[in-house]
Amino acid sequence: MPQPSSARLHEFRIVSNDKIADGIFSLVIEAPALAAAIKPGQFMNFEVPGNAMSLLRIPLSYARADAEAGTVEVWYAVVGEGTERLSHMLPGETSTVLGPGGHGWSVPADCSRVLLVGGGIGVPPLVPLAEQLKRDGIAFDVRIGAKTASTCVGVEHFEALGASSVSVATDDGSQGHHGFVTDLVADALAGASYDYVATCGPGVMMEKTAGLALDAGAYCEASLERMMSCGFGACSTCNVETTEGMQGACMCGPVFDASKVVVW
Amino acid sequence: MAVDFGGIKMRNPINTAAGTFGQGWQFEPFIDVSELGAITTKGCAAEPWPGNPAPRMCEIPGGMMNSVGLQNPGVPAFAEESGPYLAELTDKGTQVICQVAGHSTEEYVRALELFCELCPWAAGFEINVSCPNIAAGGAACGSTPDGAAEVMRACRKVTDKPLIVKMAPVRVAEIARALEAEGADGLSVINSISGMAIDVHTRRSRLSKPTGGMSGPLCHHIAVRMVWEVANAVKIPVNGVGGVMTGEDAAEFILAGATCVSVGMANFVDPTASVRILRELEEWAASQGVSDINELRGAVIC
DSSP states (O other): OOOOOOEEEEEEEEEEEEEEEEEEEEEEOOHHHHHHHHOOOOOEHHHHHHHHTTOEEEEEESSSEEETTTEEEEEEESSSOOOOOTTTTTTTTTTEEEEEEOOOOOTTTOOOOEEEEEEGGGTTTHHHHHHHHHHHEEEEEEEEEEESSGGOOHHHHOOOTSSSEEEEETSSSSEEESSSSSHHHHHHHHHHHOSSSEEEHHHHHHHHHHHHHHHHHEEEEOOOOOOOOSSSSSSOSSSSEEEEEEEEEEEEEBBBEGGSSSSS | OOOOEEEEEEESSEEEEETTSSTTTGTTSSSSSSSSOOOOOOOOOOSOOOOOOOOOOOEETTTTOOOOOOOBHHHHHHHHHHHHHHHHHTTTTTTOOOOOOOHHHHHHHHHHHHHHHTTTSSSEEEEEEEOOTTTSSHHHHHHSSSHHHHHHHHHHOOOSSOOOEEEEESSSSHHHHHHHTTOEEEEOOOEHHHHHHHHTTEEESSSSSOOOOEEEEEGGGHHHHHHHHHHOOSSEEEEEESOOSSSSHHHHHHHHTTSEEEEEEHHHHHHHHHHHHHHHHHHHHHHHTTTTTGGGTTTOOO
16 A cells, blocks of 8 residues: 555644734644654644634644644644634634644755745744754754744744854845845855755745755755645645646645755 | 445445545545445546646635646556555455546547556446546536537447446436436436636636636535436436535435435545544434435435
């Protein structure tokens, strides 16, 4: 039998669900088996009750997992009716989640310096990767893009995890560089030698970042987002066009070798 | 709970809708797939098809809309990858129905010939003349009695094994009669219903194609009515497909005249749905005081 998804169906209980930035929430759930199994870059598919007309699950990345406490922390942006509904769920409430799904980050062996590039709500899946890099003693720098200062998340977390440097770019100049995060990426790649670049954020940002990384000779991986129905390889809706054909983001991704991505 | 779906002997009436259940093995982490009466595998053509660009799916009230476009690896790769698992599933008593895709009558015949050669474990084949998301073949040839009959006539010459036809949600009674006349063994009613969703801010379709196929609970009562029309129009058995989320939804199809029922979108929401629906259907049959589910087929009072 071909290898099915690593996702399993878990019941969870909400520990906390708090606003951490403008339109962005931190959800902490208690789900011990999930917390013990999930790896950096993998995702989960949440059942959010409360609307009989809206049935599909909501796929989300995670920012932190604590196997000892049995908890998983998710940072999510309220972008539609489903995430709005999620933001109203209260501590103690329960539901189900499918996970962990997909392939996470694959840091190359003998890697000595890493660049993490996040845009908007693409920052969260880079946080557990930073934690892994810290544990493995690999130096890393972080570049974050946001619309404005009030929607920027992750700076203090990456600093606490020992990032060599953390810089921010905002569209309106309210924090850090006034412009695109890819300007900061170009500067970083020109100033230091990186073996590996990991990126998650808007498609245009990841495409530009991947191009810069490949030009600089660094291996680059990108975590892609697609509309998803099942999250475990049954529906064929979360397709990513790659040099090896159409591949499902849920099983072949969400983290892809950036050099193989054709349509971001 | 055993039923005979056009020569496909199912231990119970629960089947799965093609394209919503992968090749079955995707669900093994969640359920024992061999509890089901049958599974229908995702449509496959003779050659690999890439399918449509992203986005292929959007959520709509009461269901979803897709334009996958029958992405598939081709019958030989399908048989190599999933054949051993599906053969074992057959040995355990769950019937495997392989769905056949094509752009033309010739392509349906070629795909069916390959299935017969490479998938001897299959209990039967479902000819998909109703996919709304491909430019040629699919609904383009299955939406008229003549078009559907032409494909059926050609496929009938290929094999004596049970041939099911997945029908488009149009002119169902007359197309069903045409298919019966050409030797179809059973009918799956209905495929997804063509629809359109527009992002009014960008003025673009919410899918990569202008239109897509709608599925889920929003289709259920259209499907029940069409199953009832088809069951009254032909003698061959009907597989009810459309928005089955509970055992009671499945029961509605049986009462409307279906011999078996496929679970579709519910598999995405809850990967354990098919087995749960089987349990609920068993409870309903018991509550009706019958020892044989076949006694309830077409038993709607109207």
